[in-house]
Amino acid sequence: xxxxxxxALLVKSLKExxxxxxxxxxxxxxxxxxxxxxxxxxxxxxxxxxPIGHAQTISAPHMVAxxxxxxxxxxxxxxxxxxxxxGYNAAVMAEIIGQKGKIYSIERLEKLAVxxxxxxxxxxxxxVEVILGDGSLxxxxxxxxxxxCVTASAPDTPKPLIEQLxxxxxxxxxxxxxxxxxxxxxxxxxxxxxxxxWGGVIFVPLIGHHGFKIYxxxxxxx
Ligand code: SAM
Numbered sequence: 001x002x003x004x005x006x007x008a009l010l011v012k013s014l015k016e017x018x019x020x021x022x023x024x025x026x027x028x029x030x031x032x033x034x035x036x037x038x039x040x041x042x043x044x045x046x047x048x049x050x051p052i053g054h055a056q057t058i059s060a061p062h063m064v065a066x067x068x069x070x071x072x073x074x075x076x077x078x079x080x081x082x083x084x085x086x087g088y089n090a091a092v093m094a095e096i097i098g099q100k101g102k103i104y105s106i107e108r109l110e111k112l113a114v115x116x117x118x119x120x121x122x123x124x125x126x127x128v129e130v131i132l133g134d135g136s137l138x139x140x141x142x143x144x145x146x147x148x149c150v151t152a153s154a155p156d157t158p159k160p161l162i163e164q165l166x167x168x169x170x171x172x173x174x175x176x177x178x179x180x181x182x183x184x185x186x187x188x189x190x191x192x193x194x195x196x197x198w199g200g201v202i203f204v205p206l207i208g209h210h211g212f213k214i215y216x217x218x219x220x221x222x
Contacts, residue, residue, distance in 0.1 A: 017065075020069050027064075094127050137209055153175060154211050172198075
């Protein structure tokens, strides 16, 4: 009951930031406290990112809400998410696209893929599949996608993600190292790609083949 009250207050504050009713109603349904480590549960409805271990974070609720709105999600869509993390963003998108839609969410860190999968299972989201892998390569198995949501910052737009976006599709992704911008990428029905700058953001880096390269100091290798 206490969580519900805090959630309602958070949603009210998001309404004041002009988030759409569709996204607000999804955020009202998703129990964010089930997507954070137990030590952070009491802060689950503060509008801020929180640590989820392994140097990663669950994004702030306003950022999740904003990305859902920018994606213009519709019922029944097939969505690819890069960076499952806690599974929370996937759950909010899953509420919007409903049971006729499907979310494929890729996570590169095994422990977080398991964390996301367990959280989604516990919260009852059967229309989300969590995949362990390098999301900078996309997920060709179920391409093309109506929407692609990237939740880690890439050095450049990964080519496979453009290829795996349906004509008429929308992708949102942060780009840059340190100084990052969020972009809305649209593919027209005849395949033309346009890129719109939404503004400055802060995300963890996208690590992978079409992402940043990780430096492993123990092995002295990239
Ligand atoms: N969407 C998440 C949520 O709701 O909790 C937040 C994700 S966190 C900001 C970004 C995630 O992207 C991290 O869990 C990180 O491990 C993951 N990541 C980074 N590079 C990746 C890649 N190449 N493929 C898949 N996941 C990646």
